[in-house]
Amino acid sequence: MDNCDLPGIRDVAASVVRRKRTKNRFCEAKGLTTIEGNYLRITDVVEEWLGKADFAKMQEIFAFWQKQYMASSAEAQLILRLLLLVPEDQWLTSQSA
Numbered sequence: 001m002d003n004c005d006l007p008g009i010r011d012v013a014a015s016v017v018r019r020k021r022t023k024n025r026f027c028e029a030k031g032l033t034t035i036e037g038n039y040l041r042i043t044d045v046v047e048e049w050l051g052k053a054d055f056a057k058m059q060e061i062f063a064f065w066q067k068q069y070m071a072s073s074a075e076a077q078l079i080l081r082l083l084l085l086v087p088e089d090q091w092l093t094s095q096s097a
Contacts, residue, residue, distance in 0.1 A: 026064050 024040075027033040031045045049057070069076055086092045
């Protein structure tokens with residue numbers, strides 16, 4: 001049996017590719033990485049960005065995700081509405097919705 005024939009493996013692979021693409025777009029947009037020839041390199045901006053508080057980094061990533069993906073998806077709009085209802089310092093899981 002080929003690995004691609006395993007149930008759900010294509011969905012998992014597609015999900016990994018989408019997440020990687022989003023991370024790369026974020027890093028490029030924020031100037032954290034640059035492409036030089038065949039190499040993806042981090043920039044000096046990375047050190048400063050990593051020094052930010054974790055909450056500030058999460059806000060920045062969320063704002064990027066929201067700007068890039070929210071306008072085109074009704075599901076994403078619903079997720080955002082649910083996230084905005086969660087009290088500060090609380091977690092929302094798929095089972096709690």
